[in-house]
Amino acid sequence: NAGVTQTPKFQVLKTGQSMTLQCAQDMNHEYMSWYRQDPGMGLRLIHYSVGAGITDQGEVPNGYNVSRSTTEDFPLRLLSAAPSQTSVYFCASSDRSQGTQYFGPGTRLLVL
Amino acid sequence: KQEVTQIPAALSVPEGENLVLNCSFTDSAIYNLQWFRQDPGKGLTSLLLIQSSQREQTSGRLNASLDKSSGRSTLYIAASQPGDSATYLCAVRHKNYGGSQGNLIFGKGTKLSVKP
Numbered sequence: 251n252a253g254v255t256q257t258p259k260f261q262v263l264k265t266g267q268s269m270t271l272q273c274a275q276d277m278n279h280e281y282m283s284w285y286r287q288d289p290g291m292g293l294r295l296i297h298y299s300v301g302a303g304i305t306d307q308g309e310v311p312n313g314y315n316v317s318r319s320t321t322e323d324f325p326l327r328l329l330s331a332a333p334s335q336t337s338v339y340f341c342a343s344s345d346r347s348q349g350t351q352y353f354g355p356g357t358r359l360l361v362l
Numbered sequence: 363k364q365e366v367t368q369i370p371a372a373l374s375v376p377e378g379e380n381l382v383l384n385c386s387f388t389d390s391a392i393y394n395l396q397w398f399r400q401d402p403g404k405g406l407t408s409l410l411l412i413q414s415s416q417r418e419q420t421s422g423r424l425n426a427s428l429d430k431s432s433g434r435s436t437l438y439i440a441a442s443q444p445g446d447s448a449t450y451l452c453a454v455r456h457k458n459y460g461g462s463q464g465n466l467i468f469g470k471g472t473k474l475s476v477k478p
Binding site: 281283291292293295298308340349350352353355356 | 393394396398404405406407408411413451453455465466468469470471
């Protein structure tokens with residue numbers, strides 16, 4: 251199993267540009283989540299999904315959209331990038347029974 | 363609101379020492395608590411998961427305990443090695459967080475440095 255994969259690893263955007271961060275898992279997990287990690291703030295939940303077709307907002311959802319059309323994929327869209335969205339983004343997944351969360355390697359995003 | 367605190371924020375120890383990392387949380391309504399390790403520039407690696415009904419979990423030189431009533435968990439590392447140097451994160455899966463079982467509330471971590 252590849253586990254949780256994320257692309258790209260690093261991205262530079264200009265203010266106002268849009269982009270999609272990709273996340274995929276091959277463990278057939280129901281739950282998938284997006285977190286951002288900022289110095290001094292720790293990891294904060296952006297959006298999450300409890301299954302295909304079901305998504306909901308986390309603690310810091312503004313400026314981000316998600317969709318979950320398949321169990322495997324959970325992309326995160328930045329609609330109009332802002333410097334405040336400069337961060338490291340992590341995707342995670344877990345199954346209902348075990349509960350352990352597995353994290354991807356992260357995407358470093360710099361918005362100029 | 364659930365808050366997770368980790369003390370100390372940074373710790374430096376000589377190789378071979380046994381050490382304890384602390385994690386506290388304000389609301390005992392949790393499903394489980396998970397300890398992670400994060401190396402610089404890398405993702406999070408799960409170390410141990412303790413369900414709310416459990417008192418401790420062990421994996422190799424690591425032992426994690428949970429006292430849900432007092433809102434505390436400890437991660438004990440025996441015979442520390444330079445390769446243990448990393449940031450250790452504690453996270454709880456809170457019963458009322460986001461209306462789902464799938465999400466975590468994180469502490470800010472303890473940065474551990476083990477010197478040869």
